[in-house]
């Protein structure tokens with residue numbers, strides 16, 4: 118390993134001892150971009166890596182809100198403005214009890230390179246709260262979102278920082294957040310948030326974008342391997358926005374998703390999660406106050422495996438779409454033992470670094486999160502463009518642009534890997550392609 122990369126990884130570990138998820142991503146990205154660092158000795162003198170691992174700004178704040186019984190609660194809110202070299206900070210808001218600084222820093226750091234890969238002018242950011250939306254009423258969600266935005270609004274804006282949804286933040290939450298922003302700022306700046314409803318500036322295809330993008334990327338990889346989606350079986354985890362979009366596109370392309378999962382187990386549906394009734398039921402479940410994956414098994418009469426993950430189920434393609442670190446080395450061994458050839462990351466950092474290494478060493482083609490799931494943020498950036506133009510593209514136009522972007526992400530990653538003699542390593546290729554643009558912009562803008 119290059120001395121410079123090694124030193125920055127060690128220093129980052131020393132400075133952030135309680136942030137394992139962040140350190141995991143830093144190690145993954147920095148070791149991947151080593152060949153670029155070797156080619157650019159000027160980066161060390163400019164302390165480029167030391168700067169890129171340090172967020173430009175971390176905002177932490179109190180969110181006080183009242184439940185339906187009149188009892189007050191306090192949660193912690195965050196926004197991390199990680200890197201604005203190539204555009205306004207852009208990245209989702211996550212509402213989940215597991216949210217902490219380490220998780221948001223890993224997501225924000227990852228977002229820098231993902232956003233760069235999209236070919237669009239957006240910087241990297243992330244935010245959220247340790248608020249748990251499960252079991253809350255609509256009114257409680259609204260009051261929480263209003264309290265959260267009351268503070269967040271002073272840090273964001275259409276040309277400054279543009280948040281979107283993530284786990285626990287969908288169309289309903291974005292609506293409440295935007296309403297509060299508009300009320301306080303007294304201006305119709307709808308480019309300040311993406312993932313909005315269609316009546317107030319949302320983009321067609323945004324809800325589907327991440328899942329559809331996963332499959333558009335997968336299509337490129339399978340084409341590279343002279344293969345196709347048609348007739349393939351897929352194992353998915355999660356049953357939220359990304360899993361729904363992916364299952365929908367898999368069905369459209371003639372494949373079949375046979376599993377979905379939640380925090381308490383997975384469902385095996387050998388007939389496939391295909392057809393309007395099943396796909397719409399995923400949306401219904403996610404919107405329900407007491408959402409639970411078991412509801413699907415009960416409704417459609419299929420197996421529910423309580424407390425288990427789906428990676429032991431045999432399939433051609435594996436796509437985690439839930440949360441971080443759900444594929445460990447042991448789970449990766451199951452995927453390899455099932456004879457899988459493809460693994461695409463719909464969720465962010467769904468696997469440990471050693472699991473990814475094991476999959477690659479055993480002949481599985483890995484599509485990394487920052488490339489595979491970049492369709493969501495890409496259409497968010499297209500939503501920003503439409504908001505500034507005060508004009509909306511048709512669903513076909515947005516879908517065609519999404520398709521082109523996912524193809525560019527794949528092609529640019531493959532080309533970057535080839536340029537540095539790394540074969541068809543899409544993990545290293547994505548890191549290199551994403552990093553190169555941000556590094557050049559940071560160098561051009563002087564010390565900051």
Ligand code: NDP
Nearest residue numbers: 284285327355356357358359379380439440464465490493
């Ligand atoms: P949703 O909130 O719609 O769904 C989250 C899913 O993950 C649910 O099925 C949930 O199940 C499951 N889940 C959450 N936490 C855990 C946990 N600790 N253990 C097991 N399962 C869990 O989120 P999204 O679909 O939007 O996001 C899923 C992933 O995709 C995240 O990693 C997100 O960062 C990433 N992503 C999302 C994008 C988007 O556009 N939405 C864009 C790019 C990446 P349960 O309800 O049972 O907990």
